[in-house]
Amino acid sequence: MTKVDFYILQDTTLEARFDFACRLAETIYRKGYRLHVHTQDEAMARQFDEHLWKFRDESYVPHAVVGDDVGPVPPVSIGWQAAPEPGVAGAAQPPRRHSRVVLPGRACRRDHQPAPGRVAHQAPCWKTYKDRGYRVEAHKL
Numbered sequence: 772m773t774k775v776d777f778y779i780l781q782d783t784t785l786e787a788r789f790d791f792a793c794r795l796a797e798t799i800y801r802k803g804y805r806l807h808v809h810t811q812d813e814a815m816a817r818q819f820d821e822h823l824w825k826f827r828d829e830s831y832v833p834h835a836v837v838g839d840d841v842g843p844v845p846p847v848s849i850g851w852q853a854a855p856e857p858g859v860a861g862a863a864q865p866p867r868r869h870s871r872v873v874l875p876g877r878a879c880r881r882d883h884q885p886a887p888g889r890v891a892h893q894a895p896c897w898k899t900y901k902d903r904g905y906r907v908e909a910h911k912l
């Protein structure tokens with residue numbers, strides 16, 4: 772059964788979410804697990820790729836954007852398409868083949884309405900996952 776972890780951040784800017792995701796990716800990589808970072812589109816995947824290269828000078832997390840021509844498949848993949856293999860994903864509708872899904876940002880309330888210009892499916896809610904049968908847990912940071 773997939774477990775969904777909401778990490779509730781004080782700062783929910785894209786930069787803060789990228790920083791958190793980079794630290795988490797480094798931790799997961801060092802523990803020997805594979806990870807897929809799912810973004811909303813190719814532009815964000817490329818932006819996260821750059822962020823992962825620069826987030827800490829003393830850190831190296833082998834990664835690649837799905838579809839890029841690289842040698843051996845690295846332990847961390849970044850994409851906006853369907854996740855290429857099991858691991859940790861961050862998708863609006865996580866496939867059941869993943870053991871964990873991590874969502875950094877802000878938990879949404881049952882009465883949550885997206886900001887003008889935002890699509891509701893970009894902010895998956897706790898209740899949505901619970902209703903679909905996922906184990907859900909919040910971590911306030």
